[in-house]
Amino acid sequence: MPRALLVDADEARLGWTAALIRDNPGWRTTVAVLAETEGEAVFHRASNPDEDGLIPAATLASLWQGLRPAGQDTRSTTRLDVLLDQTGLGDLDSDEAVWVVIDCLPALPILRGAGAHPADWSLVRARVLLAPFASLVNDASLEALTNYLEPFGFRCISVCQGNHPALGEAIFTRDWRAVLAPENRRLRRHSEALQGQVQELSQALTVSPPQEEGLTPGEDADRLTRERDDQTARAVALEGQLAQVAAQAREDADRLTRERDDQTARAVALEGQLAQVAAQAREDADRLTRERDDQTARAVALEGQLAQVAAQAREDADRLTRERDDQTARAVALEGQLAQVAAQAREDADRLTRERDDQTARAVALEGQLAQVAAQAREDADRLTRERDDQTARAVALEGQLAQVAAQAREDADRLTRERDDQTARAEDRQAQVQRLEDRLAEQQAAFQEQEHRQILLQEEMTKVEGQIDLIKDVLLREPSL
Numbered sequence: 001m002p003r004a005l006l007v008d009a010d011e012a013r014l015g016w017t018a019a020l021i022r023d024n025p026g027w028r029t030t031v032a033v034l035a036e037t038e039g040e041a042v043f044h045r046a047s048n049p050d051e052d053g054l055i056p057a058a059t060l061a062s063l064w065q066g067l068r069p070a071g072q073d074t075r076s077t078t079r080l081d082v083l084l085d086q087t088g089l090g091d092l093d094s095d096e097a098v099w100v101v102i103d104c105l106p107a108l109p110i111l112r113g114a115g116a117h118p119a120d121w122s123l124v125r126a127r128v129l130l131a132p133f134a135s136l137v138n139d140a141s142l143e144a145l146t147n148y149l150e151p152f153g154f155r156c157i158s159v160c161q162g163n164h165p166a167l168g169e170a171i172f173t174r175d176w177r178a179v180l181a182p183e184n185r186r187l188r189r190h191s192e193a194l195q196g197q198v199q200e201l202s203q204a205l206t207v208s209p210p211q212e213e214g215l216t217p218g219e220d221a222d223r224l225t226r227e228r229d230d231q232t233a234r235a236v237a238l239e240g241q242l243a244q245v246a247a248q249a250r251e252d253a254d255r256l257t258r259e260r261d262d263q264t265a266r267a268v269a270l271e272g273q274l275a276q277v278a279a280q281a282r283e284d285a286d287r288l289t290r291e292r293d294d295q296t297a298r299a300v301a302l303e304g305q306l307a308q309v310a311a312q313a314r315e316d317a318d319r320l321t322r323e324r325d326d327q328t329a330r331a332v333a334l335e336g337q338l339a340q341v342a343a344q345a346r347e348d349a350d351r352l353t354r355e356r357d358d359q360t361a362r363a364v365a366l367e368g369q370l371a372q373v374a375a376q377a378r379e380d381a382d383r384l385t386r387e388r389d390d391q392t393a394r395a396v397a398l399e400g401q402l403a404q405v406a407a408q409a410r411e412d413a414d415r416l417t418r419e420r421d422d423q424t425a426r427a428e429d430r431q432a433q434v435q436r437l438e439d440r441l442a443e444q445q446a447a448f449q450e451q452e453h454r455q456i457l458l459q460e461e462m463t464k465v466e467g468q469i470d471l472i473k474d475v476l477l478r479e480p481s482l
Contacts, residue, residue: 079113106140
């Protein structure tokens, strides 16, 4: 099948066509709601997606008792002939065999929306309603589709019952004898007309006009000679026309013969396809019959299981009734225990209230102690802060003195270096002075380091005090009543 157009109202239900589209470049899919007219319509969704469409699920519930509505929305509708033009498949009818499969209810509005296209189709397979239902529209019935397709030359050749006795699939094919009958009648009329023209020309050549009265034999001979010449010229002209008509007739006959042979070959091919379709339809009917029998057997089995389930349900109901009575008695006993527990809870509440008051008084006392500790901690912190500031000022003064000593030492070193070459004897004395200065500088540096150590110890004591304060806070915050 070189070309095909697959249409569905739900894009998700076209997922199975992906592999087919890859393998067949001439195949296409589209999402659309087909109807008889362009516009909008309410699209109904059902608990079984196979029954989604323009018929409400509540209406189809007369066929499928378990079917439930699953929602609805307004969608745009389009005609089949418009869709064929939009998808670039308006010339699909030029193919040798065009098969149309409509797997939804109702099928008649879709066929009406196809316009004149059914005249070029070869086969129509549609889902139909086999039994009348007051709640369903007439457009879904087999009779309605048959009445609509017969003027296009279709006849129903097979009806297969579906998984419901009231639903099935009908196959319609073109009756090629009826389709070719008007063309055959036209060819016969054309042939008879050509034969009539030939007979008229033959009669015109054989009939001689009668002799006119009052003419002498010589005048009559001259007249006859002229008439003969005119008849001869006319006969020559008619023979030419006859030859042209005969040639045209032969061409028309040859063309019509070829067309007849093509139509015959096409009819033979379609009859073969029809036989295959009929065989497939019979196989489908047999399969569906077997499935129906299996469903019937399954229904009988389910009925047996249902009876067992009902008996089990009654037993469960009796057991649950007994358990309910036991639970009621247990509830009465629990109510007595609950009263005892409530009394005990009230006693516990009173005891806990007294303990809470004791904890509150204890917390107030601890808060007073905490205030004293915090005041003492602040005093210690202020004292330590003053000592730290004094140590810092003293360290700054020592740093100034050290800087002066270092500067003086550098000046002395420079001066001694200049005088070293000139005053070798005095060098040893100056070296001793330098040594003393360096010792003094070392002493001052040691004093400074001791001052820094004391300052570090002071900082550690402040950290310990702060830790003690945080510890006291944590102890107070951990009291249950605070």
